Amino acid sequence: MRRKKMKLKQIITSLLETDLYKFSMGQAIYHQFPSYKTLWTFKCRNEGVKFTLEMVEEIKEQINAFCNLGFLEDELEYLAKIEWLHEDYIDYLRLWKPRFQDFKISTDSNSGLSLEASGTWLNTSMYEIPVLAIINEVYYRMNYDYDELFGQYKRKLNEKVDWLISGKYNLGLFSEFGLRRRLSAEAQSLAIESLCGNNKKFTDSKCIGTSNVYLAKKFNVVPVGTMAHEYVMCVGQGNSMYNPAYSNKFAMDSWAKEYGVLNGTYLTDTIGEETAHLDMEYTYSVSFAGVRHDSGDPYEWGENWIKHFNYYYNKYHDERVNPKNKTLLFSDSLDFERASALYEHFKDRIKVAFGIGTYIANDTDVPALNIVMKVSECNDRPVAKLSNSSGKTMCSDKAYVEYLQKTIDWRLSHK
Numbered sequence: 001m002r003r004k005k006m007k008l009k010q011i012i013t014s015l016l017e018t019d020l021y022k023f024s025m026g027q028a029i030y031h032q033f034p035s036y037k038t039l040w041t042f043k044c045r046n047e048g049v050k051f052t053l054e055m056v057e058e059i060k061e062q063i064n065a066f067c068n069l070g071f072l073e074d075e076l077e078y079l080a081k082i083e084w085l086h087e088d089y090i091d092y093l094r095l096w097k098p099r100f101q102d103f104k105i106s107t108d109s110n111s112g113l114s115l116e117a118s119g120t121w122l123n124t125s126m127y128e129i130p131v132l133a134i135i136n137e138v139y140y141r142m143n144y145d146y147d148e149l150f151g152q153y154k155r156k157l158n159e160k161v162d163w164l165i166s167g168k169y170n171l172g173l174f175s176e177f178g179l180r181r182r183l184s185a186e187a188q189s190l191a192i193e194s195l196c197g198n199n200k201k202f203t204d205s206k207c208i209g210t211s212n213v214y215l216a217k218k219f220n221v222v223p224v225g226t227m228a229h230e231y232v233m234c235v236g237q238g239n240s241m242y243n244p245a246y247s248n249k250f251a252m253d254s255w256a257k258e259y260g261v262l263n264g265t266y267l268t269d270t271i272g273e274e275t276a277h278l279d280m281e282y283t284y285s286v287s288f289a290g291v292r293h294d295s296g297d298p299y300e301w302g303e304n305w306i307k308h309f310n311y312y313y314n315k316y317h318d319e320r321v322n323p324k325n326k327t328l329l330f331s332d333s334l335d336f337e338r339a340s341a342l343y344e345h346f347k348d349r350i351k352v353a354f355g356i357g358t359y360i361a362n363d364t365d366v367p368a369l370n371i372v373m374k375v376s377e378c379n380d381r382p383v384a385k386l387s388n389s390s391g392k393t394m395c396s397d398k399a400y401v402e403y404l405q406k407t408i409d410w411r412l413s414h415k
Contacts, residue, residue, distance in 0.1 A: 011137050012066045016075050016214040018129040019179055020225035027089040028258040029121050036238055038124045039377035042115035045370040051112035055142050060105050062134040067100040078217050084262045099123060128373045132180040136369055140183055152364040153187050161194055167203030169340040174354035175224040176210040177331060178361025181368060188361045189215060196221050226264030229385045230375045233270060238378030245407040247271050248279040263288045265329050269295045271386050274412055277308055285312050286320045290327030295387040302328050302346050323350040331355035
């Protein structure tokens with residue numbers, strides 16, 4: 001399935017081609033943390049994957065082309081219609097462009113691709129998703145017979161549509177979350193068109209939209225997303241005056257300052273679940289619409305959050321914290337079988353939704369790349385995500401990880 005050398009078309013053609021949460025986080029960064037600086041580091045988690053020199057050179061060219069883009073007026077008009085985006089932030093985006101100077105790209109790694117981005121958090125946060133999409137598409141187009149892969153992809157996508165029509169799998173509400181690890185731009189576009197276009201035929205499922213803002217605009221579907229781990233990491237760990245064991249509290253406080261009651265869904269696993277439960281007290285249990293799962297046992301996680309909301313519901317008799325008015329959003333390595341089982345388990349006790357990524361956007365006969373680009377430093381300080389799944393923990397400084405864990409252990413022993 002190896003392919004011949006050829007020049008690729010530009011992969012990222014619009015600055016809207018990123019996940020929605022980059023704009024929700026971006027506005028909070030713009031208003032509250034404009035001077036913060038971050039370092040981002042690329043990592044390929046797959047064993048044995050090699051990026052050739054030709055691939056690395058193509059990735060450089062594609063990133064350079066991305067850095068020559070600017071927002072178009074119709075794109076800004078689309079963003080301005082999103083209820084919680086403010087006019088001053090839209091004006092900032094009107095002037096914003098990526099900076100190729102922020103990137104350091106070489107072949108100096110085991111995978112053959114070393115990539116870092118550094119600069120203001122306002123800039124570097126916006127690089128992660130398009131860069132990962134570029135790396136994925138370059139790899140699959142240059143390492144395989146892409147037409148053959150795309151044929152496999154279309155066959156499997158059609159099968160997924162048939163399953164939802166027949167009722168083999170019932171998911172309730174779900175969204176497509178696959179931009180960062182998609183097979184290609186055309187594959188993701190076809191997925192949104194196929195899934196959202198067949199909603200009326202599905203038995204008990206509905207694809208409400210996508211995290212990809214460009215495709216949400218193109219197909220007039222809902223753009224979906226609230227925040228990522230980077231927000232909790234940088235807000236909670238980027239200030240030397242803060243105890244990082246309270247990262248969730250600092251993140252929630254700043255998010256509420258930015259969005260009031262329009263808080264969306266909170267991502268709970270950045271430094272472990274227990275601190276998230278502690279910091280999401282009554283007020284934030286009211287104001288956040290729900291919580292998102294991204295690591296660890298999803299059933300245990302869901303049961304614990306139902307207990308959490310039930311505690312405040314029983315204490316205050318407030319319908320706003322009734323679990324039936326809250327949402328569990330699952331987004332960790334889902335396929336239709338796993339999502340359907342979770343839906344059946346929880347659907348009668350709490351609202352359930354799914355963000356499904358690679359399984360929708362990059363399902364072929366070839367294993368998908370497991371690549372990430374994570375913030376590794378903020379304000380010249382290491383930051384870490386202590387995931388509920390050990391393989392997802394990522395930090396450049398082992399001593400800092402130990403320190404962070406000690407602060408968390410101390411807090412939990414003194415609660």
